[in-house]
Amino acid sequence: MSAPPEFPIPKREPGEWKPKIVGILCNWCSYAGADLAGGGRIQYPPDVRVIRVMCTGRIDALFVLKAFADGADGVLVSGCHFGDCHYLEGNFKAAKRMFMVKRLMKSIGLDDRRFRMTFVSASEGAKWGAVITDVVKTINELGPSPITEFNK
Amino acid sequence: MAEKKKTTAKKTEAKKEIKHEAPAKQETKKQAPAPVGSTTKQEARIGVFICHCGTNIAGSMDIPAVQEYVKTIPNVAYVDNYKYMCSMPGQAVINKAITEQKLTGVVVAACSPRLHEPTFRTATKEGGLNPFRFEMANIREQNSWVHMHDQEGSTEKAKDAIRIAVAKAALLQDLYPKAVPVEHAAMVVGAGVAGMQAALDLANAGIKTYLIESDASIGGRMSQLDKTFPTLDCSQCILTPKMVDVGRAPNIELMTWSEVDAVEGYIGNFDVTIRKKARGVLSVAEAEAKGIVGGGCNGCGDCEVVCPVVKPNEFEVGMKPRKAIYINHPQVVPLLYTIDWNSCIKCGLCVTACGEKKAIELEQKDEFVKVKVGTAILATGFDIFPVENKTEWGYKRYENVITSLEFERLICASGPTGGHLVRPSDGETPKRVAFVLCAGSRDNTGNGKPYCSRFCCMYSLKHAHQIIEKIPGCVPYLFYMDIRSFGKMYEEFYYRIQDEGGKFIRGRVANILEDPVTKNLHVHADDTLLDRPVDLDVDLVVLAAAVQPKEDTNRTRKLFGVSCSMDGWLLEAHPKLNPCGTTTAGVFLAGVCQAPKDIPDTVASAEGAASAASIPIHMGEVELEPYFATCIEEKCAGCGMCVNLCPYSALALVEKEGRKVMQVTEAKCKGCGTCGGFCPGGAIWMNHFATPQIVAQIDAFLLGGEQ
Numbered sequence: 001m002s003a004p005p006e007f008p009i010p011k012r013e014p015g016e017w018k019p020k021i022v023g024i025l026c027n028w029c030s031y032a033g034a035d036l037a038g039g040g041r042i043q044y045p046p047d048v049r050v051i052r053v054m055c056t057g058r059i060d061a062l063f064v065l066k067a068f069a070d071g072a073d074g075v076l077v078s079g080c081h082f083g084d085c086h087y088l089e090g091n092f093k094a095a096k097r098m099f100m101v102k103r104l105m106k107s108i109g110l111d112d113r114r115f116r117m118t119f120v121s122a123s124e125g126a127k128w129g130a131v132i133t134d135v136v137k138t139i140n141e142l143g144p145s146p147i148t149e150f151n152k
Numbered sequence: 153m154a155e156k157k158k159t160t161a162k163k164t165e166a167k168k169e170i171k172h173e174a175p176a177k178q179e180t181k182k183q184a185p186a187p188v189g190s191t192t193k194q195e196a197r198i199g200v201f202i203c204h205c206g207t208n209i210a211g212s213m214d215i216p217a218v219q220e221y222v223k224t225i226p227n228v229a230y231v232d233n234y235k236y237m238c239s240m241p242g243q244a245v246i247n248k249a250i251t252e253q254k255l256t257g258v259v260v261a262a263c264s265p266r267l268h269e270p271t272f273r274t275a276t277k278e279g280g281l282n283p284f285r286f287e288m289a290n291i292r293e294q295n296s297w298v299h300m301h302d303q304e305g306s307t308e309k310a311k312d313a314i315r316i317a318v319a320k321a322a323l324l325q326d327l328y329p330k331a332v333p334v335e336h337a338a339m340v341v342g343a344g345v346a347g348m349q350a351a352l353d354l355a356n357a358g359i360k361t362y363l364i365e366s367d368a369s370i371g372g373r374m375s376q377l378d379k380t381f382p383t384l385d386c387s388q389c390i391l392t393p394k395m396v397d398v399g400r401a402p403n404i405e406l407m408t409w410s411e412v413d414a415v416e417g418y419i420g421n422f423d424v425t426i427r428k429k430a431r432g433v434l435s436v437a438e439a440e441a442k443g444i445v446g447g448g449c450n451g452c453g454d455c456e457v458v459c460p461v462v463k464p465n466e467f468e469v470g471m472k473p474r475k476a477i478y479i480n481h482p483q484v485v486p487l488l489y490t491i492d493w494n495s496c497i498k499c500g501l502c503v504t505a506c507g508e509k510k511a512i513e514l515e516q517k518d519e520f521v522k523v524k525v526g527t528a529i530l531a532t533g534f535d536i537f538p539v540e541n542k543t544e545w546g547y548k549r550y551e552n553v554i555t556s557l558e559f560e561r562l563i564c565a566s567g568p569t570g571g572h573l574v575r576p577s578d579g580e581t582p583k584r585v586a587f588v589l590c591a592g593s594r595d596n597t598g599n600g601k602p603y604c605s606r607f608c609c610m611y612s613l614k615h616a617h618q619i620i621e622k623i624p625g626c627v628p629y630l631f632y633m634d635i636r637s638f639g640k641m642y643e644e645f646y647y648r649i650q651d652e653g654g655k656f657i658r659g660r661v662a663n664i665l666e667d668p669v670t671k672n673l674h675v676h677a678d679d680t681l682l683d684r685p686v687d688l689d690v691d692l693v694v695l696a697a698a699v700q701p702k703e704d705t706n707r708t709r710k711l712f713g714v715s716c717s718m719d720g721w722l723l724e725a726h727p728k729l730n731p732c733g734t735t736t737a738g739v740f741l742a743g744v745c746q747a748p749k750d751i752p753d754t755v756a757s758a759e760g761a762a763s764a765a766s767i768p769i770h771m772g773e774v775e776l777e778p779y780f781a782t783c784i785e786e787k788c789a790g791c792g793m794c795v796n797l798c799p800y801s802a803l804a805l806v807e808k809e810g811r812k813v814m815q816v817t818e819a820k821c822k823g824c825g826t827c828g829g830f831c832p833g834g835a836i837w838m839n840h841f842a843t844p845q846i847v848a849q850i851d852a853f854l855l856g857g858e859q
Contacts, residue, residue, distance in 0.1 A: 020854060028735055029715070035264045038293030049312050050294055051849045052265070053841050054779060057797075058825030066847055070854035085441035086735065087553070088799040094505035094829065122735070123717040139671055147828070 019139040021065045021074040023048040023132075026045045026091070029080035030119045037127030043133040047139070048070040048076060055079070056117075057090025061097045064115060065104070074139040077117045078131070084121060091119070114145065138142055154578070193319030196322035198231035199255040200314060201263035203237035204383025205292055210235075212296035213306040218261075221311045226856070227322045229253050237262050241404065241644055257321035261289035261314050281792060284778070284840060289317035294588070303381050313851055318850030323845045328404060329775035330818060332421035334526040334768045341412055341708060343373020345391065345751060347531035348398050353762035354529075355403035356396040359769055362523055363398065364705065365408045369484035372533055373397055375468060376557060378564035378571075380751055381614040382645035388483060395485040396524060409490060411704075412686055413520060415711045419442040419738030420526050420774050432477070432491030437510060450510040451479070451487035453632060455502035469558045472568035477502050477512070481566060500621035527765040528712060530722060530734075530743040531758065532705050537592040537698035541599055544663040545695055550672055551577040553664060553693045555591075555613060563618050575692050577671040582626065582691035585619055586675045587612045588661045589632040592698035594773065601698040606748040608696035609636045613646055616654040629655045629688060631677050637751065646694040657686060663691060699748055710741045723746045730760040737774070740765045779823030779839050781816050787835035788813040794827035794836060803827060 025031040031052050037044070055058060056079030067075050077098055079091040096118045105112040116135060120128050204210035211309035214234055222231045230253040234242045237260055237648040238349045241765040246258060258281065264289040282715050291310045299306040338357065340351045343365035363370070364726050374380075376396075377387035398404055405427060414425040420831045427554060439448030447620040455715035459475035474480070476495040479487070484755055489511075496514070537559055540548040547553045554562070559580045565571035575582050592600040609632070616628035635656070650656070650801035659677040666673055675688045701720040715723040722745050725733035742761035743754040760824045768774050780802070790812030795803045814835070828836040834843055 020851060023851060030265060031264075032735075035266055035290075035293040038264070038295075038297040041297055041300065044301060045307045046295070046299045046302055049309065049316060049853045049854075050290070051316065051846060053825065053846065057831045057840060058828045058841055058846075060843065061691045063850060067850050067854065070730040070851060072854055073224055074211060074852075080715075083710065083713060086715075087822060087826065088713070090799070090824045093797060093826050095828070110344055121718075122715050144599065 005122050017092060017144050019047045019136060019144075021048045021139055022072050023050045023078065024056070025046065025052055025077075026048055026079040026086070026145040027052055027054045028086035029084065030078035030118070030128070031119040033124045036122065038125075039130040040125045042125055042129035043088065045136040046088050046149045047136045048123040048128035048132055055085065055087045055090035055104035057085075057087060058111040059094055059097070059102075062102050064098070068105075068110065068114070068145065068147055071113060071145060072114075073112045073136060073142070073145045073148075074116075076135050077115075078120050079117070079119055087135065091142045111142055112145065114142060135140075159606075163612055171607050177737045178837065180255050194265045196257060197253065197255050198227045198228040198259055198318050198321045199230040199232070199246070199249045199253060200225075200228055200259045200261065200318065201237055201242075201249075202231070202233040202291075203242070203260065204233065204235045205262060205296075206235065207239075209262070209292050211297045212300050213291070214301060217307055218314065222314050222318075224631045227317050229255060237795050238268050238271050241580045243271070245277070246272070246275045247279040250276070250281055253282065256277075257285045257287070257324055259287050259314060259317045259321050261291045261317070262287075264294070265853055267293075277339075280391070282328075284327035285321065285324045286782055287317045287324060289313040291588055293512075303674065305614075315320070315856050316852050319848040319856070320845050323842070323848055324840070325453050327778040329837055330780075331773045331775050332418075332420050333773050334771065335422075335524050336769055337362070337523070337525045338765050338769060339364065339422070339424060339523070339528040340531060340742075341397070341527040341528065342366075342369035342372070342407070342743075342745070343408070343530035343532055344531060344533045344754075345394070346533070346745075346754045346761075347372070347376040348394050349755050349758035350365055350529045350531060350742045350762040350765070351404050352394065352397055352401065354766055355401045357762075357766050357770075358403070359766060360403055360405070362405050362407060362424075362525065364410050364412060365406070368408065368409050368431070368488070369391050369480055369486070370398060370408060371483075371485070375481070375483070376560060376753060377612060378560050379618065380569075381610045382639075382820040384614070384617070392483050393779065395483070404742065407521075408486060408488075410521075410827050411512050412708060412711055415528075417524075418776065419736075420768060421819075422525050422528060422529070422738065424523050424525060426521045427521065428519040430491075430493070430518050431488065432493070432496070432513055432516050434491045434513060435486065436489055438723040446509070448509045449488050449506075450509065451489070453479075453489075454505040454507075458501040458505045460499060460501065461497060461767050462493060463495050468561050469555075471561060475730075476529075482565075482584060482643050494850065504711045510765060511785055518547040526769045527738045527740065529740045529742050529758075529761045529765050530708065530712060530714065530745055531761075532702050532708055532722075532745040534699040534748070535702050536742045537601060539592050539695050539697040541593055542595075545591065545661065546664050546673075546694070547665060547695055550664065550666040550671070550673060551575075552666070552673055552691065552692075553695065555606070555695050555697045556615065557697070559615055559694045561614070563622070568726070569783045570621075571778075573623065573692075575671070580691070581623055582619075582629050583623070584690040585692045585694060586629045586661075586673070586688060587615060587636075587694045587696060588632060588675075589630060589696045590660070590698075591695035593696075594633060595698070601700060601719065603698075603748070604636065605696075605698045606636070607700075607750040609634075610639070610645070610750065612694070613637070613649045613654070613698045617652060620649075620652050620654070627653065627655060629657060629675075629676065629690065631657050631661050632660060633660060634660070639750065657688075661685065679749045699744065701745065705745060712736060714739055714741075717747075721745065732764050734758060738768060740764075753831040777823065780818045780821045780843065781823070781825070781827050782837045782839065783816060784835045784837055785813045787833045789833050789835070790814070791832065795827050798828055799824070801824070 243556035340754040436448035464470035465474040561567040740761040742758040828838040
C-alpha cells in the first residue's frame with residue numbers, strides 16, 4: 001500500500017462554507033475498501049458522509065437528485081469493479097442510471113463534475129483515499145452548489 | 153488522552169425528552185408506507201451509544217461534544233458513551249437502556265458494521281428489541297482512523313454520521329431472518345494437497361463431498377516436487393497415501409478432468425453445473441454403465457505404446473515426452489488415460505490396441521452434470537510467474553537458466569533424468585550452481601510481483617542441500633535479499649545449509665550473461681554485505697520464480713461471487729479472524745489460492761476451511777438475512793421492468809385481482825435491490841434499505857443539523 005496522500009487540513013473560520021458531499025457505497029466492495037483505508041490509517045479529507053447500501057444497483061437515480069435538491073455540493077457513488085459485483089451485475093445497471101443522471105445534470109445546467117461514480121474494490125484502501133481526496137478537491141474548486149444559492 | 157474521561161458518570165443527564173423540529177422527518181414520514189412487518193405507529197425513541205474504542209476513536213475526536221450534540225437530534229431519547237461498547241459491560245449498557253428508556257431503536261457509533269453489526273444486533277435482541285432495529289454509525293474505520301490529525305473535522309463528521317444513523321433507525325422495522333435447510337453435501341474445487349485434505353476432512357465428517365479437478369490427475373503442485381523442506385520427506389511418499397485415500401473414500405465423488413461451469417443458489421443450496429471434459433477414455437465404472445462387461449481403462453498403457461504423436465509432458469515442465477493419449481506420471485489417481493484432443497490425429501491405433509476393453513472413445517463429447525451442495529471450498533492453487541518477463545536473467549534465452557520447478561523435476565528420481573541434475577545445454581553435471589531468490593517476488597518495478605512468495609527461500613535452501621548431497625564438490629551460490637526462514641525448524645535448516653557449505657551472497661542479481669561457447673553463465677550482482685560487485689561464473693542458474701494465481705482462478709471466483717485482492721489472490725472475509733471465509737456465505741478458501749503458503753500452512757488452512765464448511769451442514773439449517781424485496785401492490789403498475797433486471801430470476805408478474813403485479817420468490821432474492829433502484833413507481837420495498845429509509849438518511853445529512 002502506498003503512502004497516504006498528503007493534503008493540508010484546511011483551517012476554516014466559523015461560518016465558512018464547507019462542502020457537503022454524499023457518498024453512497026456498496027457494502028461489499030467500496031464500503032469494505034473504505035474500511036480497509038481506515039485499517040491502513042490512510043488519511044483523507046473528512047467532507048464525505050457515507051450511506052451504505054448492499055449494492056450500487058439499489059441506488060435510485062432519484063436518491064442522487066434528492067441529494068442535490070437538498071443542497072448537496074457533490075455526490076459520490078462507489079461500487080465494485082465491473083465483473084466483480086457481489087450480485088453479479090448490479091454495478092452495470094447502476095452505471096447506466098448514473099450516466100443518465102449526468103446527462104440530466106448537464107441539461108439543467110448543474111456541473112456534472114459534482115457527481116461521480118467510482119469503482120473501488122475491497123482491497124483498494126489506498127485508492128479509496130485517493131478517490132475521496134480528489135472528489136473533495138473537485139468540489140472545493142467548484143464551490144457551493146448553485147441550488148443552495150437559488151434556495152436562499 | 154482518554155483517561156480524563158470518566159465513562160460511567162454521564163448516565164443521568166441524558167434522560168430528558170428532547171423536543172425538536174425536523175424537516176427531514178416530516179417529509180419522510182408521509183411517504184413511508186411500511187407494508188411489511190410494520191409495528192404500531194409509535195413515536196421513535198432511539199438510544200445512541202458512543203464507543204471510545206480505547207483511544208482509537210476518543211483519541212481523534214471530542215466525544216463529550218459529540219454526545220452533547222446527539223442529545224439535540226430528533227427522536228433521540230437516550231445517549232450514553234462507554235470505553236469499549238463491544239465488551240460485556242458495554243453491551244449491558246445497551247440492554248439496560250432498551251428496557252429502562254423504552255427504546256424503539258438502537259444506534260451504536262463505533263467501528264464498521266462489517267465488523268461488529270452482528271455483536272450489537274445480538275445485544276439489541278437481548279434487550280428485547282428486534283435485532284433489525286439496530287443501526288451502526290461508523291466513526292472509526294471511516295472517521296477517527298482516517299482523520300487522525302483533524303479533530304474538528306472528525307468531530308463534525310461523527311455528529312453527521314450519528315444523525316444519519318438515527319434518521320434511519322427511526323424508520324427501521326422488525327424483520328425476521330428466514331431459515332433455510334442446508335444440503336448435506338459439499339464441494340471442493342481443486343484437488344491439490346489443499347483440496348484433497350479439505351475433501352478428506354469433510355468426507356470423514358460424514359459429508360458427501362464432490363472433489364472437482366481440472367487436471368487429469370489429483371495431486372496438484374505438491375506431486376511435482378521431489379523433497380519437502382525442512383524434513384526432507386519425499387513429497388510423493390507423503391502425498392500418495394492421501395491421493396489413494398481420496399480415490400478410495402466412499403464419501404468423496406472424485407471428478408477429474410472436470411470444471412465448474414455454472415453456480416446458482418445460495419448457502420445451503422448451491423446448484424453447481426460441472427463440465428466433465430471429454431477424456432476420450434472410459435473408466436471401468438463408465439464402461440460397465442454402457443454395458444461393456446470387463447471393459448474400461450485399467451491403465452495398462454497399450455494405447456500409449458502405439459500412439460504415433462509425441463508432445464512435451466506438462467507435468468515434467470516439457471522436459472519429457474508424452475503421447476497424445478497419456479498419463480502424466482506413474483502415480484496418477486485415478487489411473488485413467490486421457491486424450492489430448494489438440495494433438496490427437498484420430499488414427500485409431502489406440503482403439504485397436506485397447507481391444508476388448510473398449511475403453512477409448514474418439515468421438516466423446518463434454519458432459520454436464522448438476523449437483524446440489526450446501527457449501528463449497530475453493531482450492532485452486534497457483535501457477536509459476538512467467539519469469540522470462542524478467543529479461544535480464546535470460547530464462548528461455550539461455551539454455552542453462554532454469555526455474556525451480558524444472559530443478560525439482562530434474563532432481564526427482566521419477567523425473568526426466570532419473571534424478572540426475574544435468575545442464576540442459578550439454579547434459580554435463582554442474583559443479584557451480586547459482587540460485588536467484590525473489591525471482592519476480594518482492595519486485596516493485598511493475599514487471600514482477602510486489603509480494604513475497606513465501607516458500608522460495610526455504611525450497612532454495614533445500615535445493616542447495618540436495619546438490620551438496622548428490623554431487624560431490626558441487627557448490628551452491630544463493631543470491632538473496634533476505635532469507636525468510638520463519639517456520640518450525642526452518643531457521644535450524646538455514647544454519648545447516650550454511651554449515652554444509654552453501655554460499656550466501658546478499659544482493660539482487662542485476663543481469664546474467666551467457667558465454668556463447670561454453671554456455672556457462674556470468675551472474676552479476678552487488679554484494680551488499682561486502683559492498684562490492686560480484687561477477688560469478690557458474691554452470692547452471694536456478695530462478696526461484698514467484699508464484700501467481702492460477703490462470704483460471706478469475707473465472708472460477710466469479711462463478712462463486714468471491715472477490716480478489718489487488719494481486720489476484722482470492723479475498724478472505726477477514727485477513728486475521730476469518731482467513732478461510734469469503735464474503736459469499738457458504739464459500740470458503742483453502743491453500744495458496746488465498747495467498748502464498750508452504751505445505752504445512754496449506755494443509756492447516758484446508759483443515760480450517762473444511763471445518764468451517766462443515767458447520768452449516770451439521771447445523772442443518774442457516775438463517776438468511778431478511779433483506780428481501782417486497783412488492784407494494786397498490787403502487788405496482790405491472791410494467792415488469794424489474795423482472796428483467798433481477799439477476800437471480802426471483803421476480804415474476806402474477807395476476808392478482810384482475811391486474812398484473814410483481815411477486816418475489818424470497819428464497820431466490822439475495823437483497824441486492826437492483827429492482828428497487830429502478831422501479832419507476834416506487835413500488836418495491838427493500839427490507840432494511842427501503843427508499844424512505846435511504847431518503848431519510850440523505851435528508852438528515854443535508855437538511856438536519858446546523859445549517
